[in-house]
Amino acid sequence: MVTDHAIRPTTTTTRGPALPASLTPALLTRLTARVSAAADAERVTTNSPYTGVPLADIPVSTPADVEDAHTRARAAQKTWAATPIEKRKRILLRFHDLVLARQDEALDLMQAENGKTRRDAFLEVTDIAITARYYARKAARYLNPKRRRGAIPLLTHTTELRHPKGVVTVISPWNYPLSMAAGDAIPALMAGNAVVQKPDTQTALTALWALDLMREAGLPDGVWQMVVGRGTSLGPTLMDNADYMMFTGSTASGRKIARDAGERLIGASLELGGKNPMIVLDDADIEKAAEGAVAACFPSAGQLCVSVERLYVAESVHDAFVAAFVARTEKLKLGAAYDYGVDVGSLTTPSQLKTVTEHVDDAVAKGATVLAGGRARPDLGPLFYEPTILTDVTSDMTLYDHETFGPVVSVHSFRDVEEAIERANATPYGLNASVWSRNGARGRAVAARVHAGTVNVNEAFAAAWGSIDAPMGGMGDSGLGRRHGVDGILKYTETQTVAHQRLQGFTPPARVSPETWATVLTGALKVLKATGVR
CATH class of the missing domain: 3.40.309.10 (Aldehyde Dehydrogenase; Chain A, domain 2)
Incomplete structure (x- = not known):
């Protein structure tokens, strides 16, 4: 040994491969134009990890740009929430097909921005295709109204409804730029939310590529937007405008987000260290x-x-x-x-x-x-x-x-x-x-x-x-909340119970004394227990 x-x-x-031919100036220009930023915004240059040479010139958003993005998102979200689930499903399935058809473009972007191998980048492509297909086909089951057992059998009609939170903020990291960007946005969108996302600047192009494909698949303008900039600059405005926070990153940053979300009484899901x-x-x-x-x-x-x-x-x-x-x-x-x-x-x-x-x-x-x-x-x-x-x-x-x-x-x-x-x-x-x-x-x-x-x-x-x-x-210092499965979409919703009481409720009928009514209800409760009713 x-x-x-x-x-x-x-x-x-060999050292320092040239950038792939797919990463044309036209592609990079189209992607960077998807950033929610002013036309005269400052710009930041990212470098390729493989070589250290400049890769892209990306506009930097300001807190005012974040405010504007949320204003547009709130307007777009109302129409998007009213869009039938079946139509949302078709958009996600078209996105699924586009990701697979144009995967070489995504692989080149991920490698150029992140420095990972092609086999590792391909796992992100498969992950996003699986995620899009899963939530497209499962969302109706998870989100449709559900009958619940009423307070009084046969007399109480109780329904559980799921409403979108509104505008979800997603802050995604550089290490898995496609999985962590699109993977968290997909269920939020499928649940009827709008998304304002801040991907890490180093790998923003991959996230913008996912947004570009989702728009091509049919997602309406304004429903998913991206801002680019430092968390110290944009973070407070993102938090102030969010109806829900989805964050992947360090435990230290996650603790601060959790504290701020608690102050605002909004939910947060955090995958940390x-x-x-x-x-x-x-x-x-x-x-x-x-x-x-x-x-x-x-x-x-x-x-x-x-x-x-x-x-x-x-x-x-x-x-x-x-x-x-x-x-x-x-x-x-x-x-x-x-x-x-x-x-x-x-x-x-x-x-x-x-x-x-x-x-x-x-x-x-x-x-x-x-x-x-x-x-x-x-x-x-x-x-x-x-x-x-x-x-x-x-x-x-x-x-x-x-x-x-x-x-x-x-x-x-x-x-x-x-x-x-x-x-x-x-x-x-x-x-x-x-x-x-x-x-x-x-x-x-x-x-x-x-x-x-x-x-x-x-x-x-x-x-x-x-x-x-x-x-x-994660458990402990690794975070709170869950992605994937039913939890991964229901966290982006508000639960509402609608209970319709028919004929007789819990108050005594006319001419029945409270004492008599209490005796009747006590007997009814004993019968329900004896007959196995939950």
């Missing part, structure tokens, strides 16, 4: 678990909220697992290419590279051992960092319990299942986890004891994330 991280170059591709564990039990298939660990730790260069940063391996299989994991990691192809030829791409921002480097350097300085990777690769591009495996990580090291959000994982051994669960749960976070065992029932039993909103057995994260009919979200 190699421990000198200075002598392990990773297989590479994570320090996700993977547990390899003593009966796990070692080769499959090692392959699963690669898939858990290094997609999108580790810049994934649900990726694994802590590995706990049973002592009896620890050495065999680590050897297999290191071997697979060292074979990963790190590089920049607008095709499916590489395994791990670039980090997205200089600040992320700085965090990853500082976390690894701090750990090594305090005694951690590098088993694979452990260094930046400026020979490939300005923001590349090798997939890194560390052992001998202790609690005095920053990355022990702080989210790194990069291609870095620490490996630990455990004696028994109780220790594994205790150590996996020894964090304020609780977003995602992974458990590996040949015995499915045993794996599921361990999974149920892990403090995380989603837990995958013999999979990294895709099984739970891809089960879109089930809720996804």
Whole structure:
């Protein structure tokens, strides 16, 4: 097992590919024109992570632009809410088809803005197609009026109605620019809301591409709008005008949004940070678990909220697992290419590279051992960092319990299942986890004891994330609220109960004394209980 991280170059591709031909000036101009900003707005230049060269010149919105966007959204939302669900469904299904038909454009944009590999970008395309199809076909079932049991059987007609919140604010991050932008807007739109969204500036083009396709699919003007700018500048105005907040980002920012939403008495759904564990039990298939660990730790260069940063391996299989994991990691192809030829791409921002480097350097300085990777690769591009495996990580090291959000994982051994669960749960976070065992029932039993909103057995994260009919979200410092499933659309609605009382209610009829009426109702309640009525 190699421990000198200075002598392990990773297989590479050539540095600095040119931008794909699909990213024409005409396309970029059309997309940036979708930003809700004044014609003479200041502009900001984004750079491609692969090369550091300028990518796009994007207009910057002001708080006044945010106000204007909400004014237009409120006007458009009234008509949109009155649009039959069947018509909304047809728009989403056309959007589904357009995303798949024009996926190469989206893949090129995501790679150019984010630096991820094409295979990682393709997962976002499939995710959005699945999300659009799911909510298009399930929304009527979730949103249509529902009869509820009335107070008095046969005499009380009770109906539950679902109304859209109004204007939903979506603040989406740079790491999964299509999934996090369109994925949260789709159910909000399908529920009859308008959306005003602030994507991260670095990956705004991908979000604007989704908006452009949704308009092409038939979404009316003003129903979905995007503003671009710093959260410190636009955040207060976004909050002041929102009827609901959907945020994906850091725990620190999420806490502030939750406080502000509480002051305004509006709802909020927050997916925040994570320090996700993977547990390899003593009966796990070692080769499959090692392959699963690669898939858990290094997609999108580790810049994934649900990726694994802590590995706990049973002592009896620890050495065999680590050897297999290191071997697979060292074979990963790190590089920049607008095709499916590489395994791990670039980090997205200089600040992320700085965090990853500082976390690894701090750990090594305090005694951690590098088993694979452990260094930046400026020979490939300005923001590349090798997939890194560390052992001998202790609690005095920053990355022990702080989210790194990069291609870095620490490996630990455990004696028994109780220790594994205790150590996996020894964090304020609780977003995602992974458990590996040949015995499915045993794996599921361990999974149920892990403090995380989603837990995958013999999979990294895709099984739970891809089960879109089930809720996804975090516990503890990883957030509140859920996306996906029925929760993912009903959170964007207000519940209303309409109860129509017929013939006789709870007040006594004429000429019946209150005492007599109380006796009658008492007898009725006893009969209902005896006959099994709920």
